[in-house]
Amino acid sequence: MATPEQRLAHWRANLRVLSTLLVIWAFVSFGCGIFLADALDGIRIGGFKLGFWMGQQGSIFVFVGIIAYYVWRMRKLDRQYGVNED
Amino acid sequence: MSAQVWTYIIVALSFTLYLYIAYRSRAGSTKEFYISGGGVKPIHNGMATAADWMSAASFMGMAGIISFQGRDGGVYLMGWTGGYVLLALLLAPYLRKFGKFTVPDFVGDRYYSQTARMVAVLCAIVVSFTYVAGQMRGVGIVFSRFLEVEITTGVIIGTGVVFIYAVLGGMKGITYTQVAQYCVLIFAYMVPAIFISIMLTGNPVPQLGLGSEVKEGGAYMLDLLDTLSTDLGFHAYTHGVRPVWDVAAITCALMVGTAGLPHVIVRFYTVPSVSGARMSAFWALLFIAILYTTAPAVAAFARANLLQTVTNATYSEVPAWFSQWEETGLLSFEDKNGDGRIQYYNDANQDADFQAMAAAKGWQGNELTIDRDIIVLANPEIAQLPNWVIGLVAAGCLAAALSTAAGLLLVISTAFAHDLVKRCLKPDISEKAELMYARVAAGGAVVVAAYFGIHPPDYVAAVVAFAFGLAAASFFPAILMGIFQKKMNREGAVSGMIVGIVFTAAYIIYFKFVTPEHNNPDHWLFGISPEGIGTIGMFLNFIVSQIVMRFTAPPPQEVQDIVENIRTP
Numbered sequence: 001m002a003t004p005e006q007r008l009a010h011w012r013a014n015l016r017v018l019s020t021l022l023v024i025w026a027f028v029s030f031g032c033g034i035f036l037a038d039a040l041d042g043i044r045i046g047g048f049k050l051g052f053w054m055g056q057q058g059s060i061f062v063f064v065g066i067i068a069y070y071v072w073r074m075r076k077l078d079r080q081y082g083v084n085e086d
Numbered sequence: 087m088s089a090q091v092w093t094y095i096i097v098a099l100s101f102t103l104y105l106y107i108a109y110r111s112r113a114g115s116t117k118e119f120y121i122s123g124g125g126v127k128p129i130h131n132g133m134a135t136a137a138d139w140m141s142a143a144s145f146m147g148m149a150g151i152i153s154f155q156g157r158d159g160g161v162y163l164m165g166w167t168g169g170y171v172l173l174a175l176l177l178a179p180y181l182r183k184f185g186k187f188t189v190p191d192f193v194g195d196r197y198y199s200q201t202a203r204m205v206a207v208l209c210a211i212v213v214s215f216t217y218v219a220g221q222m223r224g225v226g227i228v229f230s231r232f233l234e235v236e237i238t239t240g241v242i243i244g245t246g247v248v249f250i251y252a253v254l255g256g257m258k259g260i261t262y263t264q265v266a267q268y269c270v271l272i273f274a275y276m277v278p279a280i281f282i283s284i285m286l287t288g289n290p291v292p293q294l295g296l297g298s299e300v301k302e303g304g305a306y307m308l309d310l311l312d313t314l315s316t317d318l319g320f321h322a323y324t325h326g327v328r329p330v331w332d333v334a335a336i337t338c339a340l341m342v343g344t345a346g347l348p349h350v351i352v353r354f355y356t357v358p359s360v361s362g363a364r365m366s367a368f369w370a371l372l373f374i375a376i377l378y379t380t381a382p383a384v385a386a387f388a389r390a391n392l393l394q395t396v397t398n399a400t401y402s403e404v405p406a407w408f409s410q411w412e413e414t415g416l417l418s419f420e421d422k423n424g425d426g427r428i429q430y431y432n433d434a435n436q437d438a439d440f441q442a443m444a445a446a447k448g449w450q451g452n453e454l455t456i457d458r459d460i461i462v463l464a465n466p467e468i469a470q471l472p473n474w475v476i477g478l479v480a481a482g483c484l485a486a487a488l489s490t491a492a493g494l495l496l497v498i499s500t501a502f503a504h505d506l507v508k509r510c511l512k513p514d515i516s517e518k519a520e521l522m523y524a525r526v527a528a529g530g531a532v533v534v535a536a537y538f539g540i541h542p543p544d545y546v547a548a549v550v551a552f553a554f555g556l557a558a559a560s561f562f563p564a565i566l567m568g569i570f571q572k573k574m575n576r577e578g579a580v581s582g583m584i585v586g587i588v589f590t591a592a593y594i595i596y597f598k599f600v601t602p603e604h605n606n607p608d609h610w611l612f613g614i615s616p617e618g619i620g621t622i623g624m625f626l627n628f629i630v631s632q633i634v635m636r637f638t639a640p641p642p643q644e645v646q647d648i649v650e651n652i653r654t655p
Contacts, residue, residue, distance in 0.1 A: 011654060030338075055157060060164070066171050
């Protein structure tokens with residue numbers, strides 16, 4: 001059983017991971033997909049304008065990546081602070 | 087074999103499968119009925135969540151909207167997937183740790199208040215019924231077009247199947263039928279997409295086909311679409327026309343609304359552990375992303391195919407699918423200039439050169455009205471794919487509609503039997519009686535949903551904004567603060583929810599029902615449309631909660647201990 005200090009430390013570490021990932025989340029969707037989209041459209045990758053692609057596909061791939069990283073990182077943190085369930 | 091025979095065979099097979107699964111997974115206790123016993127594997131829960139979430143609107147509506155709006159349709163793509171990031175990072179693991187059965191459970195216990203519980207129950211029921219009506223309309227369309235039965239018969243068959251597995255199996259039955267339904271719907275979505283991608287671009291991956299060169303002419307797919315669109319007076323496909331702030335507000339409302347929808351949240355109670363909840367959020371988004379990254383490709387292919395097929399085509403020589411869809415009323419042609427040809431263009435375009443060009447060609451107004459719901463359904467026919475693909479698409483659309491309907495009906499039944507009867511009216515009720523109430527409520531909700539399917543209210547499309555706006559302005563902030571702000575108290579949360587809901591509902595009602603003629607950017611608050619107003623409602627909720635909290639008593643120690651406890655696995 002983890003001590004209250006360990007649990008608090010785990011929570012703080014969790015908040016750090018969370019906030020970094022949410023910044024990325026907001027950047028790819030609201031940033032690249034909406035507000036910067038017109039500027040990014042100047043860059044072309046094959047038949048895609050980058051801003052258009054971020055809004056319709058790119059951001060979704062990043063979202064999947066964000067959750068995948070979160071699952072992996074939290075599993076490590078759970079063990080590190082002794083709060084893992086298994 | 088004809089498309090209709092194929093459709094009968096495939097739909098009948100899929101329905102038999104759902105019923106068989108339902109029979110194998112009957113619920114014996116309230117825990118099984120509400121949360122499937124809490125022992126669902128994360129990957130299964132991920133699939134079930136994906137099917138639960140992807141409704142008739144995702145399956146047939148979304149690509150249609152993107153097809154007509156081009157870039158602006160991206161709000162649905164980002165909005166309906168980005169919400170899973172919020173769900174996975176901010177809500178799911180902690181709600182799973184909290185346990186219990188429902189969203190009102192959390193709101194009521196965390197804010198030690200029956201008022202809060204009641205507000206949550208009411209929101210859950212309103213949001214879910216709004217949504218169910220749309221699903222049943224989808225079921226009706228599929229039956230009437232592909233099986234050529236009366237919409238009423240179609241809806242009764244569809245609801246009959248849901249009735250059996252939702253009432254019998256509860257969450258347990260729903261979970262495993264949803265796993266099967268995900269497989270059916272994703273297969274049905276991908277097969278025509280891959281076929282069409284190969285036909286148009288030679289690339290078997292639709293996601294990449296969208297950015298490839300078309301076989302004929304060698305131009306890039308998207309550039310070709312831009313040209314085809316602007317030639318007919320529409321805005322270029324890859325350009326947006328909505329103001330960016332409105333796009334951002336709608337995207338935000340959809341994301342936050344997604345994370346706050348009770349039928350999605352409740353799925354995370356069914357896994358055995360906190361890390362399981364995180365993992366199943368990952369699987370869910372992965373499974374959803376397969377369809378959501380394909381949708382923009384389907385939309386673009388369908389648009390290009392459609393424009394090339396109908397533009398200036400002779401009406402007497404149109405393909406068979408055209409006449410069949412005309413019978414459903416979802417496609418209609420009116421020969422305004424009497425030349426026997428179809429002129430489909432944007433007659434609202436005010437550009438002088440364009441108007442001169444249209445006049446010179448003898449065009450006297452747009453002659454073709456296309457309901458965007460048929461884009462996905464008619465796609466295989468427009469692209470002349472084999473008949474079995476058409477049957478498959480019909481079965482996929484039914485799977486998407488039924489799986490979502492079942493999830494929503496369960497929320498309604500649980501809100502009634504558990505949150506209302508057990509937690510408020512008759513706390514000493516036995517488990518057996520509660521299960522009885524749950525089954526009866528599920529049955530009653532199915533009947534109401536069937537009624538909506540047969541007599542779809544005209545305002546269905548208008549009230550979809552309600553579901554997301556309400557979820558964004560009520561549940562999301564309340565749950566978020568309940569987890570991340572230990573000092574948030576009853577008074578703060580309740581007043582925040584009420585202000586958020588009243589503001590959002592009033593704004594939507596004002597523009598959609600009271601003065602629809604004012605529903606344009608000139609009259610909107612900060613230029614934000616009713617679809618995006620949930621974002622402002624959410625901020626209001628946060629602000630009011632913070633202010634009220636400062637002037638009222640902090641939550642009792644045991645509640646603060648609960649918060650402490652749910653923060654770590």
